[in-house]
Amino acid sequence: MFSFFKKKPVAPEAAPAAPAAVPAPAQPASAEPAAPLAYEVETAAKPEPKQSWMSRLKAGLSKTSANLSILFVGAKIDDDLYDELEAALLMSDAGVDATQFLLDALKRKVKEDKLLDAAQVKDALKQLLIELLQPLQKPFELGRHQPLVMMISGVNGAGKTTTIGKLAKHMQAHGQSVLLAAGDTFRAAAREQLMVWGQRNNVTVISQESGDPAAVSFDAVQSGKARGTNVVMIDTAGRLPTQLHLMEELKKVKRVIGKGMEGAPHETLLVIDGNTGQNALAQVKAFDDALQLSGLIITKLDGTAKGGILAAIARVRPVPVYFIGIGEKIEDLQPFNAAEFVEALLA
Template sequence: MAFFFGKKNKDASADAQDEQRSSPEEKSSWFSRHFNKESAREEPAPTPPSPPQEDSAGNSWFSRLKRGLTRTRVNLYGLFSGGKIDEEFLENLQDGLITADAGLPASERIIGELKDAIKLKGLQTQDEVRGELISIIASLLEPCEKPLRLDQASPLVIMMAGVNGAGKTTSIGKIAKWLSGQGKSVLLAAGDTFRAAAREQLEVWGERNNVHVVAQQGADPAAVIFDAIVSARAKHIDVVLADTAGRLPTQTRLMDELVRIKRSQGKALAGAPHEVILVLDGTNGQNALAQVRQFDEAVGLTGLIVTKLDGTAKGGVLLAIAEMRRGRPLPIYFIGVGESIDDLQPFKAEEFARALVGTGQEQ
């Protein structure tokens, strides 16, 4: 088994749903109880929102997150353009959430809670409703906001899994940088042994972060990770980050291999891996839900990383995941909005909700 340092010079890169609506009688009944022509006042139509601007820092994490979620935020913000808080407004708002990949169950829950808040709190302006919407979304996401526990084992073994192209290897490199900032020593295990580019990419990240990489071309991935854990124990390394080859949940043989890789780690260190993290491509939308279910059934997920929340990603899939796992929340440890080494950061529910919906001051 060999130890490698990476090479400097390049960055590592790698449903539509049917909506059932209430009958006109039901809708009329709800709104007739809480609104009438006198109380459902109109707001003056504001100046159309300009494209979101960067804050004064220009390159802060929140600025990058807002830029990544621009598509959804502008679409939702456009619904808050003055007028009545009525049936049509809330219908359009629910449609906007569904379009943003939040899915029907999460969207129905959010709008249902928003209706209750309008009634109980007497919300009358769309600015008030927008603020309440941010609070409701943040509350839905808060159970997923849990820090990665770095003190649960020594070494802490983290196995990364996901489909091809989700950004596992790149995420490992960025987490290695984050861990170094936490004062932790790190060892990378190149468990994607049959894709040369994956090993080379991990070596680049190893060089950039000044950490060791254990790799061996064509070797059994379970053996590579096993040896990495043994080495980390001998050298008193704090964290082992184990890469694995990308695979689809429908590829039975490869999923069985992932189960075997996980099992072998427990032979190198009791209780390992201590974290099994699924890396999700944020542009996959509702397909991410099936990936969460199937990988969890196979290897027992302990957390998620959602990457590529920029460009074409809409961001609402995090709401769909939170709703799907409402009874058994799955931590979202990190989210990523770009290719640079600092574009992967711990997930914060309220911050994400504000970036997704926006406020008048942030547009």
């Protein structure tokens, strides 16, 4: 669930005309917010749905969890256990660095605390994993800028456009007016896909028939400022980090957004597919080098045996993970919480 600090209501203001856009009912304008808002995991505010988030998270991570949790069932604390744990962590795509770090720390803890029971060792591993992943946990703050401009990137197939639609819906649910920009002019169906999400969420989509992505992005920022919109989300073309000419185009888009509004984009996010394992880590490195990422959204963690990739990211390139996705439904995209994630991973 999402939890926010409340904002005081403000009277809507008249807005000047905006650039050409897919029409949608006007959204109320918003004055300069008094204080930032933040997505936080809510523990006991609203009634739980039929299947709670933790239940869905455990189910989504079950393939990764199965290879790890079974090791501690009636196990002896010996070299064989450590060898099996090393293999399981590597299979989960935790990577060599994170795997060695966790094993060394676990061996020290077992020795220092004189742990003799497999359940105690499992609990110790949980705590070490939480400590490793904790730096990735960061609330997503809203209201710091008017509008808050988000540039969202990712390779084709990562679920980028769908994630934008889900985020827009969540933000609307918490009183934020949203404007979308169809800056992915590289993929034929991307514009249409974003427009469908715009219609579904009753959100305006700034778009051009065959426009330059930087121009579309600039228009969207200007429109967001004119309308008094709270959040402008800019979809950018999916591309592989090895496509250097396209990566250069992404840098150009970011520069042009900055010309549209000083300090923008305020969030530069990368959507990555949790199924891709170590390839996801390569994407984080490449996009972070090019764009200086402020956060990650990891999708499709359900059904993958590669949930250990977060440990690899934490060790090699600790970019904050704002959200994780474990399904197709709106509620299946939730803020990342290290303790919850580890509990589901080592259930």
